[in-house]
Amino acid sequence: MKAVRLESIGEIFVREVEKPVPGPDDLLVRVEACGICGTDRHLLHGEFPSKPPLTLGHEFCGIVEAMGSGVTGFSLGARITGDPNISCGRCPQCLAGRVNLCHNLKAIGIARDGGFADYVIVPQKQAFEIPLTLDPVHGAFCEPLACCLHGVDMASIKAGSSVVVLGGGVIGLLTVQLARLAGATTVILSTRQQSRRALAEEIGATASVDPSAGDVIEAIAGPNGLVPGGVDVVLECAGVSETVQQSLRLAKSGGTVVILGVLPQGQKVEIEPFDILFRELRVLGSFINPFTHRRAADLVASGAIEIDKLISRRISLDEAPDVISAPAAAGEVKVLVIPGKA
Template sequence: MKALRFYAKRDIRFENADAPIISDEKDVKIKVKAVGICGSDVSRYAKLGPYVPGNVWGHEFSGEVVEVGSDVTKVKVGQKVTACPALFCGKCEACQKSIFAQCENLDVIGAHRYGAFAEYIVMPERNVVPIPDEVDYDDAAMVEPSCVVVHGYYKTGIKAGDTVVVVGCGTIGLLAIEWAKIFGAKMVIALDIDDTKLELAKKVGADHTVNTMGKEPSEEVQKVNNGKGTDIVIESAGTPITSAQSFSLSRKGGKVLFVGIPYGDVMVKRLYFEKIVRCELSVYGSWNAISAPFPGQEWETTVHCLKTGQLNVKPLITHVVPLSKGREVFEITAERKEPFGKIIFHPED
């Protein structure tokens, strides 16, 4: 089969790879129809390199079931599906407590085993999630990043009437804006330094947008929130600067949720860090998108809201291109040659 294989920083190749086969009675073989580039893929391509040179990567995907193991009952051939990319060990203390996101040996497809930047992928049945006919393949490939956001919000206990500030308006930030509204937030403030992203933030539901370039973000938030901070702060930019600033954006007794990953040391000003103690903040880290019963309520919730139209991910998708153009597309992300949001590959185009 044809696949994108990642060999080193900025070295990805569209070439032949061995097609995966069903080796377990609980395996499901899927023909990949759509697969998205994650922000972590962009960072790994340009900055970090692969875990396993020559591996097929990619973990946000949807497709059609083409073969099932003898004991598979959850899905059938011809069915539209997505799949949770996380692989937990089932043996460590966290797994025994069904806290799968904290598994000591947690892995993700595309890291050490073949991922979905390919024509086919084989997944364990427990990871496979059926998709209703009303949801197209491109939207279904957005289920996993949506679940990342929902997983984090569940930690905060978000409720109707809350005020939310979202720091960073990439894919995860835009999804955080949409989900804040779905959960009933009365006000969502979006912060970024890119006006194009802020325009998109408005389209998906942000009540206020602020370009924070050269500004103190906490002062800007207070201007639009009656001199106060917000109930919930979502850090989704994943930069050292925004990670430090996020503590200053909350009201007293508020909550700060980190879903972004800064690839650099976070140096926090004393006045920002003091907020944790003096304002009695609750600070959450959120990793992955899984809970019990696996893969978790995040997946059921996202699929349901896509089906009903409450969640609209189409505005987030800016590029749909053949998988064969993978190298050129990743160079665009590395060089920032043009604006981009979620990029979706079609393996068979």
């Protein structure tokens, strides 16, 4: 079968590899769609921990074609979405319910072979069934949506809250929708790209700002800004140092900042601890998707989340290495790899 292989840092190719065989508790899944994530680019450049050589791809869905002898609750031909983050269940963090902080976490597509391939192995505890009537490309959005759900949960958005989302990529645009579903009445997206600002307002943002047009702090939290004094919640979804710094200044006193964006490992950001102390800001990191994948799958299946407008293009496995190796194109939100596509 074909697979997109990260062979070492900076080296990514399509290879012919052996079709995997499921173990006793595994599903063999024929991949229908797998999303390209910013983390895949970080992995390629050595900016996120990984263990090459391996097949990339952690946002996938597909059809169950074979099962191990110990699998229960699934049937051949079912469509599943895979939670890629496999916790051990035994370490102190797992026993405390913090499975996303597992000492032995092994993620599909990061520490073991993933979904940029014709087939992927999914442990049954990581698989969540979704309807066969669902467009399969929608199933590839369950993993990023689950990560956004965790961040929104941590933010404790209340009905009537004001929220700023920094970054107009897929994480930012999913988070805009979740913030509105959580009850926020003001949701502002900040991003340089006009097409993404327009899209955000189509799918739920009440306003958007262009940070390259002037001082984004003044535009949002200044005396004549959209929310004078700052917002209740800031969700940083861009993963760049500039927006992390902005996030603290956009929150009102007593407000909450949640960092969802992934900065390259080792990158530093300058902050003012006195400001965090004096204004009693809550500054939180949100890492992956503990216990949110089922909820994400149900939200996707319900149609409550706009997905089609977030799909920029669909590509083949053969095209994937070049797309992952290049920066995201202007205005691009989500590229989906479709195994079998010519």
